[in-house]
Structures are given as structure tokens and as C-alpha cells.
Amino acid sequence: MYALTIPAPGGPEALVWAEVPDPVPAPGEVLVDVAASAVNRADILQRQGFYDPPPGSSPYPGLEVSGRISALGEGTTGWEIGQEVCALLTGGGYAQKVAVPAGQLLPVPQGIDLVTAAALPEVTCTVWSNVFMIAHLRPGETLLIHGGxxxxxxxxxxxxxxxxxRVAVTAGGPAKLERCRELGADILIDYREQDFVAELHKATDGAGADVILDIIGAKYLKQNVKALAVNGRIAVIGMQGGVKGELNLGALMAKRGAITATTLRARPEGEKAAIVSAVREHVWPLLESGRIRPVVDRAIPMHEAEEAHRVIEAGVHVGKVLLLG
Known part of the structure; x- marks a missing residue:
């Protein structure tokens, strides 16, 4: 098969489309012929040499795919050859084939086409596990999303x-904020022009956010604590603004607040399977009813992934950028 390899870390041009050995599904795994993958920030970090795959996983980038099952590993049950699926991966999605633990598979939701389904696994598993399973967002509460x-x-x-x-978002510029409004966001904050703490407090009569979903990390740590409501929860899922910040424990204690920080890729297989199962139970019905939908900015041929990485790094996209297998 062909896959996007990284012979040496570097810029987008470091991705090389090359012939590599076909993966073989281990017991409890399935082999998926890839229809599409999607670009995630973790892929860019891996390409740059800052985020090595976990031991024993595929060396190729790509944390999610959609496609058709072409082979079953020994003892794998509940899935059939030819079935259309999407999958959460530890790596290997930038390829024509990938082996996936059966517990990380999801059926393509009814009403979603096979290619578009590649936009679902990573975002649904990340959001559901952090916002709902860990931070326990409840009806009537306010969620602040950085990078809406x-x-x-x-x-x-x-x-x-x-x-x-109730949803508040930060995003860069009126066009992106308008797209967030169309998806249902109630409070729109342009982080380039506005102080998100002041704007959030103004919109919530000083209460702040009950849950904050943060992709920035260190740069926003102090401000996030200020923006937090009493008994609020901060879920850190990214470090685009750095890895080290100063935390005022007194301010956090005064809010009776909590901060969690997680990654999805390195979690044990059993934990991933539990998250995938919860997503199938809670999120898939919302997709199939049309209440929520994947947002795809553009689809680019996989062998042109260099261009897809440039799009993500430039920050000009809204939603997911797909790679067509």
C-alpha cells in the first residue's frame, strides 16, 4: 500500500507519499480500506518531530479514518467484511489501509456519507470525553469554547x-464567529479584538463559564481561571499557547474550581473503547436525527496532504480538513 511517511521532521514538505508494507490485523482488530482521513493538530506536531506515536503503534500520522472493512483479525466479532465504518486511531490514518482495534470502530451514521464520516471520530470522542464524561456539562450551564x-x-x-x-466561543474574526453563530453559539467573542474574560462576564452578568474547553494551554491559564464560574471546570485539551504557565491556586480555590488536562491518543485501548462506546450511545443518535452534523471545510487528495497541513497551520479553515484516500 501507499502511506504518508515522515523520513525526517520538518515543514509540510516533510510528508512523503511512499510504498510501505500492508498492515496485518492482530487478534481483535479489523483491517480498513481507507476512504478518507482527516487532519488534526497532533498530526502537525508529529510531522514537526514533537509528538512521537505511542510505542507499538503505526509510525504514520492520522488519528481517524472512514472506510470499508476488508479483513478481520482472529477472534474479532460484531463486524463484517465490506461494512462501512469510521474509526478512532492511535496513528496510521494517512494511508490506504489501517489496522484498528475493534473497540475503536463506529458504524457510519445513517444519513452521513462515507467520506464525511472521517470528520467524526476524533472530534466526537474528544468533546464527549472531556466536556461530558469528565467536566459533566449540564443543561442550563455555560460552556466557553476556545477555537469555536x-x-x-x-x-x-x-x-x-x-x-x-449556553455556548460562548472565541474565534478570530467576524466570518468565523458568524459560522459559530449559525451552529448555535450564543456568545461570540473575537479574541483578536476583545478581552474574552470581560466579554464573558458581561454576557453572563458576572457569573462566568461553568465549563471551559481549552485548546490554548499556558497562555490562557490565568484568564481561564478568571473566566470560571464558581464550581467551574476547565478541560485543557491543547497546548497551542505553550506548556508552562503560572497558576494562582488561591484564585482557583476561591472559585472551588477544577482543572483537568487530557490527551486521547495515548490512552489505553480499553479507555478508548469505553469512550467510543459512549459516543455511539449518546452522539450517534444526534447525528442520525440531523440535530448535529460534521462540519467539513474542504477535502484534499491524501497524497497532497502537504497542502492540507498548510491550511491548518494558516488557520483559514472552519471545521475539519479531510484527506481523500
Whole structure:
């Protein structure tokens, strides 16, 4: 098969489309012929040499795919050859084939086409596990999403609205904020022009956000604590603004607040399977009913992934950027 390899870390041009050995499904795995993958920030970090795959996983980037099952590993049950699926991966999605633990598979939702389904696994699993399983967002609460126009953000807006929460977003510029509004966001903050803490407090009569979904990290740590409501929860899922910040524990304690920080890729297989199962139970019905939908900015041929990475790094997209297998 062919896959996008990284012979040496570097810029987008470091991605090389090359012939590599076909993967073989281990017991409990399936082999998927890839229809599409999607670009995530983790892929860019891996390409740059800052985020190595976990030991034993595929060396190729790509944390989600859609496609058709072409082979079953020994002892794998509940899935059939030819079935259309999408999958959460530890790596290997930038390829024509990938082996996936059966517990990380999801059927393509009714009403969603096979290619578009590649936009779903990473965002739904990330948002559901952090916002709902860990931070326990409840109806009537306020969720602040940093990067509301991103793949994560566009899904988080919709899921939060579906459960009856109020949604605030930060995004760069009127066009992106308008897209967030169309998806249901109630409070729109242009981080380039506005102080998000002041704007959030103004919109919530000083109460702040009950849950904050943060892709920035260190740069926003102090401001996030200020923006937090009493008994609020901060879920850190990215470090685009750095890895080290100063935390005022007194301010956090005064809010009776909590901060969690997680990654999805390195979690044990059993934990991923539990998240995937919860997503299938809670999120898939919302997709199939049309209450929420994947947001796709554009689809680019996989062998031209260099261009897709440039789009993500430039920040000109809304939603997901797909790679066509």
C-alpha cells in the first residue's frame, strides 16, 4: 500500500507519499480500506518531530479514518467484511489501509456519507470525553469554547446546544464567529479584538463559564481561571499557547474550581473503547436525527496532504480538513 511517511521532521514538505508494507490485523482488530482521513493538530506536531506515536503503534500520522472493512483479525466479532465504518486511531490514518482495534470502530451514521464520516471520530470522542464524561456539562450551564470554528469547536457547540447548555466561543474574526453563530453559539467573542474574560462576564452578568474547553494551554491559564464560574471546570485539551504557565491556586480555590488536562491518543485501548462506546450511545443518535452534523471545510487528495497541513497551520479553515484516500 501507499502511506504518508515522515523520513525526517520538518515543514509540510516533510510528508512523503511512499510504498510501505500492508498492515496485518492482530487478534481483535479489523483491517480498513481507507476512504478518507482527516487532519488534526497532533498530526502537525508529529510531522514537526514533537509528538512521537505511542510505542507499538503505526509510525504514520492520522488519528481517524472512514472506510470499508476488508479483513478481520482472529477472534474479532460484531463486524463484517465490506461494512462501512469510521474509526478512532492511535496513528496510521494517512494511508490506504489501517489496522484498528475493534473497540475503536463506529458504524457510519445513517444519513452521513462515507467520506464525511472521517470528520467524526476524533472530534466526537474528544468533546464527549472531556466536556461530558469528565467536566459533566449540564443543561442550563455555560460552556466557553476556545477555537469555536475549529473541528473540535464546531462539534462542541452543537453537542452543548443539544443538551441544553449556553455556548460562548472565541474565534478570530467576524466570518468565523458568524459560522459559530449559525451552529448555535450564543456568545461570540473575537479574541483578536476583545478581552474574552470581560466579554464573558458581561454576557453572563458576572457569573462566568461553568465549563471551559481549552485548546490554548499556558497562555490562557490565568484568564481561564478568571473566566470560571464558581464550581467551574476547565478541560485543557491543547497546548497551542505553550506548556508552562503560572497558576494562582488561591484564585482557583476561591472559585472551588477544577482543572483537568487530557490527551486521547495515548490512552489505553480499553479507555478508548469505553469512550467510543459512549459516543455511539449518546452522539450517534444526534447525528442520525440531523440535530448535529460534521462540519467539513474542504477535502484534499491524501497524497497532497502537504497542502492540507498548510491550511491548518494558516488557520483559514472552519471545521475539519479531510484527506481523500
Amino acid at each position: 470554528a475549529s473541528g473540535i469547536g464546531t462539534m462542541a457547540i452543537q453537542l452543548a446546544k443539544a443538551v441544553g447548555a
